[in-house]
Amino acid sequence: MSTQSTRLAARFMVAPSVILLFIWMIVPLAMTAWFSFRLYRLLSPDRTGWVGVNNYVWFFNSPDFWLALTNTLLLVGGVLLITVVLGILIALLLDQPIKGQGVLRILVIAPFFVMPPVAASIWENLFMHPQNGLFSAIARGFGAQPILFLESYPMPSVIGIVAWEWLPFATLIFVTALQSLSSEQLEAAEMDGASAFNRFRFIILPHLTRAITVVILIQTIFLLGIFGEIFTTTQGGPGSASTTLPYMIFKQAIVAKDIGRAAAGGIIAVILANIVAYFLMRGIGRHLDA
């Protein structure tokens, strides 16, 4: 199957889709890069022209930018930490032989099917709301002051909401990984005198490394672009306390109607994503090899 002619034919056959995908990617990217060096404000369409790196300079000088960058990384890191740790623990529980396992698994996976703005609304109004929320009712039940989640702890609240949405995904991957662990390995470890914790530490956790890597890589891609949850709940506030890079770009593009600056922000976000991807692949990418 790998003679010269078949390889040539294969390249020829996949070429159309590769070219299409390349155009799909490069045209928006090139346009964004183009706009990012131009003065392009929707409110003053008559003023246009090249402005060099002014749009970028504005971003780097904006006090919100560094906060947004930190918040973006906090969001990614926080959600990854919560989903991986809790995901493994829940997966260990779900892997036990229990009655109603099938139904239970569907229930655990359910939050993943709730779309982000809906999930955020549910959390905002049913759980975190200072008057109507479940948490405030519990707090009042103990005679305490209700916590103003979105006002006092905006970033942790957003991280919590996003983690709730992504926990099922992580759990699902870990459960399937656990099912592929041979029970004889665990029994052998048990015979070898390994305690439950040591079996987890030396057998189960190494077995899960590849699954953990997959979860981290996939989630990072999606978490870097989280927008809906912030838009629905805190609107990036109070002040700019929960503004992330995507939200800041949104504010430039839709609120300030400055396409040039938003495009510059977009390019910065692309560069950030590539830096994160580089370090991720260097750090944990080797676990993907068989």
Added chain:
Amino acid sequence: MGKIQLRQVRKSFGDVHVIPGLDLDIEDGEFVVFVGPSGCGKSTLLRLIAGLEDTTSGVIEIDGKDATHLPPAKRGLAMVFQSYALYPHMTVRKNIAFPLKMAGMDQAEQDKRVERAAKVLNLSSYLDRRPGQLSGGQRQRVAIGRAIVREPAAFLFDEPLSNLDAALRVGMRQEISELHQSLKTTMVYVTHDQVEAMTMADKIVVLNAGNIEQVGSPLTLYHNPKNIFVAGFIGSPKMNLIEGAEAAKHNAHTIGIRPEHITVGDGPWEGVVGLSEHLGSDSFIKVDVPGLGIINVRGAGELNVHHGDRIRLAPAGKIHRFDDKGLAL
């Protein structure tokens, strides 16, 4: 020390009684083989001894101490699994050292024991490889190495050779036998292959549907099977079991004749040769004798008979007699 005693051990999974109550003594230093057809409960019995399954009732004693409710690690037994159950992310060295590490042994002693085990098992040059880079036979040896470093009271083998090809199986069989000779540790070995049982065992335990059919040395079982099941299970090709008028001549419900105890040439039985296998050293033929059924015959050397030949057979040698309940008379 490695004396294992089972007293009225029973095991049920729900309504299924896998082992309906069983007594067995395994002496120190013995090589005991559990043999029986698939689903006879031999692996379950081994797992009960190992502690990987809970007994439904009954007592398991190891070296005179009640071990029925001890966790596997506290029983001082080591097990070699059918799939070898090596830890794929650890090197051979770490695999073998794992039980020592879990026991909290210091590093120098660990290294010493691993080196010694590796030397015995010819693994010294593979210590830094991972299980995935080893052949089936080497993996098998690593699994055994992991078992011997602990210096257990007894070894438990769960069909350890069934994943190997035929040639390797014969080699590993000899290696395990030699290991037993040099270590003199109790070994309990589960197999469905009666050849393995016959060649390796000091004592064979024939199991059928969770019951012990007979316990004895390989040759005792071969020459004096207690019942039809053992007679049919031990020995290859299978013993010929004949019922009806021919058996009645010997005052029995069923008679059994080993294939090598039938001669070809002159005799009372006449039949047509079906399958004939010529191995050079032996010839195995199946003869369809009207009224008796298919008769297995084993002749030493070359028998000049082929498919479709009409030949005469005569019983020559021991005839085993069984009553209508299948017990030997």
